[in-house]
Amino acid sequence: MNEIRDAILSDQLADIGGLGVPASYRGVLVRKDEQGMFEGLATKDKDPRKSLHVEEVPTPELGPGEAIVAVMASSVNYNTVWTSIFEPVSTFGFLERYGRVSELGKRHDLPYHVVGSDLAGVVLATGPGVTKWKAGDEVVAHCLSVELEDPAGHDDTMMDPQQRIWGFETNFGGLAELALVKSNQLLPKPDHLTWEEAAAPGLVNATAYRQLVSKNGANMKQGDTVLIWGASGGLGSYATQMALNGGAIPVCVVSSPEKAEIVRKMGAELVIDRSAEGYRFWKDETTQDPKEWQRFGKKIRELTGGEDIDIVFEHPGRETFGASVYVAKKGGTIITCASTSGYLHEYDNRYLWMNLKKILSSHFANYKEAYEANRLIDKGLIHPTVSKVYPMAEVGQAARDVQMNSHQGKVGVLTLAPEEGLGVRDHDKRARHLDAINRFRGL
Numbered sequence: 001m002n003e004i005r006d007a008i009l010s011d012q013l014a015d016i017g018g019l020g021v022p023a024s025y026r027g028v029l030v031r032k033d034e035q036g037m038f039e040g041l042a043t044k045d046k047d048p049r050k051s052l053h054v055e056e057v058p059t060p061e062l063g064p065g066e067a068i069v070a071v072m073a074s075s076v077n078y079n080t081v082w083t084s085i086f087e088p089v090s091t092f093g094f095l096e097r098y099g100r101v102s103e104l105g106k107r108h109d110l111p112y113h114v115v116g117s118d119l120a121g122v123v124l125a126t127g128p129g130v131t132k133w134k135a136g137d138e139v140v141a142h143c144l145s146v147e148l149e150d151p152a153g154h155d156d157t158m159m160d161p162q163q164r165i166w167g168f169e170t171n172f173g174g175l176a177e178l179a180l181v182k183s184n185q186l187l188p189k190p191d192h193l194t195w196e197e198a199a200a201p202g203l204v205n206a207t208a209y210r211q212l213v214s215k216n217g218a219n220m221k222q223g224d225t226v227l228i229w230g231a232s233g234g235l236g237s238y239a240t241q242m243a244l245n246g247g248a249i250p251v252c253v254v255s256s257p258e259k260a261e262i263v264r265k266m267g268a269e270l271v272i273d274r275s276a277e278g279y280r281f282w283k284d285e286t287t288q289d290p291k292e293w294q295r296f297g298k299k300i301r302e303l304t305g306g307e308d309i310d311i312v313f314e315h316p317g318r319e320t321f322g323a324s325v326y327v328a329k330k331g332g333t334i335i336t337c338a339s340t341s342g343y344l345h346e347y348d349n350r351y352l353w354m355n356l357k358k359i360l361s362s363h364f365a366n367y368k369e370a371y372e373a374n375r376l377i378d379k380g381l382i383h384p385t386v387s388k389v390y391p392m393a394e395v396g397q398a399a400r401d402v403q404m405n406s407h408q409g410k411v412g413v414l415t416l417a418p419e420e421g422l423g424v425r426d427h428d429k430r431a432r433h434l435d436a437i438n439r440f441r442g443l
Contacts, residue, residue: 001025001177004070005416008122017135021068021125024056027114027176028395028413030083035090046085048403049396057114060172060180063104064128067183069139071121072195072417074175075386075410076395077203077234078340079168081403083115084396088343091115094169101147101162108171116175117143117167120189120198120423121416130183138189138425141181142370143203145170156216157366165364174199175395177416184367190378192430195423197384197441200410201238201377206365208238209373211337212313213246216369217362218335222247224310227300227327229320231268232259234402234410235338237385237440239313240266245381251300251309255405262408265439270303272296281323288346293326300327311335318342330355337362380433383440385409389420409440 007016030051038046062068083091091113099109123137133139145166146157153160167173172180189198211217212226220226226243230236231252243250244267251270252263260273279296283289300309308329314321317339324334325347334357339345352359365373376382389412390398401407414420424430430437 001416004124005418008070008072008416009418009422013122013136013138016070016122016124019124021059021062022178024058025176025178026054026392027057027178028116028392029053029055029057029112029114030086030091032092032111032113035086035092038085038087043085043087044404046087048081048084048399051084051086052115052396052399054392054395055112057112059178060107061104062125062127062180065130065183066127067123067130067133067181067186068125069119069121069141069179069181070124071119071174071176071179071415072423073120073199073412073414074116075118075196075200075202075412076175076398076402077117078338078402079117079165080115080175081399083113083168084399085403091168094164095171098164098170110171114172114176115167116173116179117165118199118202119174119179120195121179123186124178126183133183133186137186138191139186140189140198140202140374141166141174141179141185142187142206142365142367142374143167144185144364144366144370145182146184158216158363175392175413175415187371187374188378189423190374191425192380192433193377193384193424194421195417196389196412196414196420197386197437198423200384200386200412201373201382202370203364204235204410205238205377205382206370206373207337207362208235208242209376210365210369211335211362212239212242212311214365214369216366218311218333218360220246220248220311224248225251225304225307226311226313227251227253227309227324228313229253229316229324230255231271232262232408233405234385234407235315236313237266237409238382240268241382244268245376249304251303259408272299272303281319288322290326290348293323296323297327308332315339316341318345321345322347325357325359326351328357331357333358333360335360335362380429380436383433383436385440386412388412389414
């Protein structure tokens with residue numbers, strides 16, 4: 001593995017295919033025999049530092065249409081937190097079901113799960129039938145793993161019945177020295193970014209693109225007012241950039257003065273600090289407070305000059321969903337892609353049906369959407385939001401940061417890269433965007 005890393009660091013990429021694929025590698029994993037370790041504990045007490053392990057594992061067989069990537073850097077998404085705390089379900093169920101699909105699927109059904117849904121690295125080997133990519137190509141990966149053997153997937157690959165999220169519903173993910181991906185997950189690495197910067201946007205940037213911009217999502221247009229929950233976080237920071245970049249008007253909801261300052265540095269002007277305002281949308285575990293929805297709506301109208309929200313960018317779920325439905329304008333859209341505060345959403349349906357509002361769902365992105373989202377990064381129109389980078393040995397703490405919302409932007413993880421700041425190929429291009437890169441790295 002050291003020989004591969006040294007070849008990448010010395011820019012000897014043309015020769016990397018001749019080095020062969022190592023028989024084993026180090027990866028971040030959870031163990032099947034530990035999936036009951038947190039039973040009876042509250043979610044906040046389920047600690048990824050106890051369940052995530054860095055271990056040597058065998059390299060999987062390379063199948064048709066697949067690639068092995070030498071991973072220089074990765075990042076932590078909330079799905080890694082879910083995997084690590086075995087909530088809402090153990091991901092070993094996903095791997096078992098995948099194992100029943102085909103002989104190649106059986107590779108994924110193991111007593112361990114190598115996690116991670118982002119990477120930046122170099123193609124090490126490709127399987128039969130791969131023509132677009134070759135050993136030595138510098139790449140990032142999006143996390144849609146799809147078989148494309150069913151007609152339902154050919155209009156929108158997210159509709160394929162065999163659609164899975166790589167590193168969450170499949171094995172051999174990106175928080176590792178090597179990763180197994182389908183070749184149609186690969187995208188060119190933006191050449192002005194470091195490894196850790198390039199690894200950060202993948203999942204969240206493409207998710208935000210589909211959710212806000214795509215025809216499959218909210219189809220945001222210029223002048224739309226967009227309420228963005230968690231606007232400084234791993235997902236919200238990209239939604240904020242896309243709203244600003246697309247001529248919309250973001251109303252950014254954050255949870256501290258420090259996070260309010262972050263979104264202002266991005267260029268957002270309309271900011272609500274939930275902690276300063278003291279919103280309590282739930283009186284207790286079972287009862288919401290509509291008066292707090294009203295107070296929240298009044299604050300939004302104060303900021304917007306009396307306008308209500310065209311699009312609500314929803315991902316917290318249970319804690320905020322009632323308020324989201326209430327504050328959307330007549331005919332407005334609430335589009336949801338996650339439920340980090342709980343999956344059982346409650347809202348007053350009178351505010352939905354009598355005002356012709358729409359609730360839409362969105363889940364990751366298809367290949368075209370992921371490509372367009374990556375193109376925005378490559379063009380310097382959207383920038384990576386990386387607040388902290390950990391070595392792979394400390395990935396448990398990185399996941400804990402994301403679980404406890406103590407981070408801003410994305411939390412990166414170095415895998416084969418020995419230090420931050422490596423991997424930039426186009427220094428002139430980086431210089432043109434350096435002020436923005438540094439501003440967003442400073443989150």
